[in-house]
Amino acid sequence: MSRTSPHQALHHPPLSRRGLLRTAGGLTAAALGAFAAAPTTATAAPATFTHPGMLHNAGDINRAKVRVAAGTDPWLSGWRKLTADSHSTATWTPRATATVVRGGTGQNYHLLYNDIAAAYQNALRWQVGGTEANAACAARILNAWSTTLTSVTGDADRFLASGLYGWQFANVCELMRGYAGFDLAAAQEMLVKVFYPLNHDFLTRHNGACVTNYWANWDLCNMASVMAIGILNDDGAKYDQAVTYFTSGAGNGSIAHAVPYLYTDPAGYALGQWQESGRDQGHTVMGMGQMGAVCEMAWNQGDDLYSYDGRRFLKAAQYVAKYNLGGDVPYTTYTWGTGQSCARTSQTVISSASRGQVRPVWAMLHYHYNRRLGLDDKYVSRMCSSVAPEGGGGDYGPDSGGYDQLGFGTLMYAK
Template sequence: MRLQRPLLIPLITALVAGFAVLVPASPGAAAPPKPPAGFVHPGVLVDKAQLDFARQQVQAGAQPQKAAYDAMKASTYAAIDYTPMPRAIVECGSNSIPNYGCTDERNDALAAYTDALIWYIDRDPRYARKAIEIMDAWSAVLQDHVNTNAPLQTGWSGASWSRAGELIKHTFPGEWVQRGRFETMLRDVYLPEIRNGAGCKNGNWEMIMMDAMIGIAVFLDDRADFDQAINIWRGRLPGYVYEKSDGPYPKAASTCPLDTRQEIVDYWQGQEVFSDGLAQETCRDFGHTGWGLTAATQVAETAWHQGVNLYAEGKDRLMDGYAFHTQYETGTPIPANLCGGTVKLGLGPVTEVVYNHYHNRLGLPMPTTLAYTESKRPMGANYFFAWETLTHANNPR
């Protein structure tokens, strides 16, 4: 049986964080669009201006978008004869063992998003229809996610489903007969699994779940769940990335109440020396840390397109978090007081969106993040993120 932790977000924290959105940007800094009465569409991770720029770059043969597009088009996700593998119950245990539909669902969601992007770039309706075919296949049968990894699996797949659905719903003029059924699937199967956060699971879980939740909320025009995703993000980020201003040790995430320094140290994988940008999973491995950081960034990017500047609220933590980890990925020796002098590298292709915001939109230097980003281009697709060199490289729109 999965135990559900009640959501624990202090009212004062939520009110203070909500006020932070109203603080004006510094002179000369980019600002998100003015919050609209409704949602901006398309506006899950990418908006129309970014999509149009990517399309223009590909048509002109400009890099790095052309190489990124070619890699996407050549991937198995883009096969026009791709066959979805839906099932009624997706069962995912720890490390996806057992794996009954886990990989199939993630891959099918990524394939649907891939097809939606190809449709937008090429205007070939076959790819839009293939995306619809994949989404329809799952909405016809899926009933639940079960076992210990169910919330994380829901987040991984839900993030990609929301991006695929958003692009087709708001850019494809053709008919999508079963769109309402797909919307019902996201509302009734996905949102209940992720709505209350991840409690004291490792922080990448909750960030990934919020990435899915904010995308689904925008796709469904659901303001309450949009606000809920933002509130949980605000409560998790300070509990995921440390800043010296937090005090001698990290804060607890709002959904995971830890009362003592030793509880915090244990939760932070036994690390006892804290530096700006250290993450809760750094001493676990850089791969899961990269998931947490990029999911946090993707939430901020979707919020940005909807007029909410989470990037400003999380600026130091996000910039320092990526700088801290990319320095070691690009050759800085590991200090003896970090994870006992040994770390598991492998941050992954997760830096394109954050670099685009803080450097290309705001003009802030991120030298190690840039070096790492360029070494990973073109960035591909994995679990819950895909083709971000195509959509976000040098694309501050």
């Protein structure tokens, strides 16, 4: 196996799809795929944001609507997965509270992640199925939290809550944008006052610890929240903050730190060691969902982070998928600084803990790299097939790990 050195090739900025669309007057998806690995000059946030433009764009929604109505698989199987989840019922009652606590005494954050899952699933049922009752339910949940929540607190885990639930809440708001019963302004204000300060504080101070102390997912979820809030609020500065951190941030969530080593396997596939691979596979697979969310949101605003630095994220996804399918992958000892003093610690072998764990993160990646760009994503493709149709919150256990991603990728991303 060949291996390249860590943190390399940082001179490759993301492709600006906006620039290509402007200069070419519009290109086909195949044409965009042909350009996707080319280094070019990065651009700032769009002058006008695209809405809906986070995890799902108008084309995604229309395709799911048409295919489900026609009874076509795999969309129909994805739809049935959605409607079978109890969170998607229009009778869901929100349990909004003024203070959400994650970590330490008085934890109650399950109230928030369950309500977000319910709001998202009801929003999807409205967007795809057209049912007014589901729209009203989603709006009711969002409005309750937007007008009630004033703080997210707890021990260090409060930063996980600020990241995960910030980007998820903003994504549901984006789906409900324009619905008469939804108070968009209240949601925008709450996200800026409650979630963004924690997101920003973590990305700049890392809770007062060594910048590498926290795992990649901590950076990624807070980065995703900053990006989502930026899009929802048409705030270019916040959007740019997230993109800049992805490409060159100091913490473990930036692309070169999240994927520190590159390899080529015997079959000729490029692989990238994920930063949390020596920890366990549950958090490693979680990382595919968190980085995927950042890349998908950026894509829908015209920036191709999926292809940044020679498609470094695809290499990581292939690595994680191959190992969790039971294959062998190389591993280089990973060393990083911990605590406030940056004391050095190392992981010498890849962890088999929770190997093969199922999370609904693979459809987004497969349908981007394989269908949008026409690339051979052998291991990601196999993983996507093995877990389809993807569900969401409520389908993967009652604990928070089952709610770290919104899910339903088969329904919304199949192409």
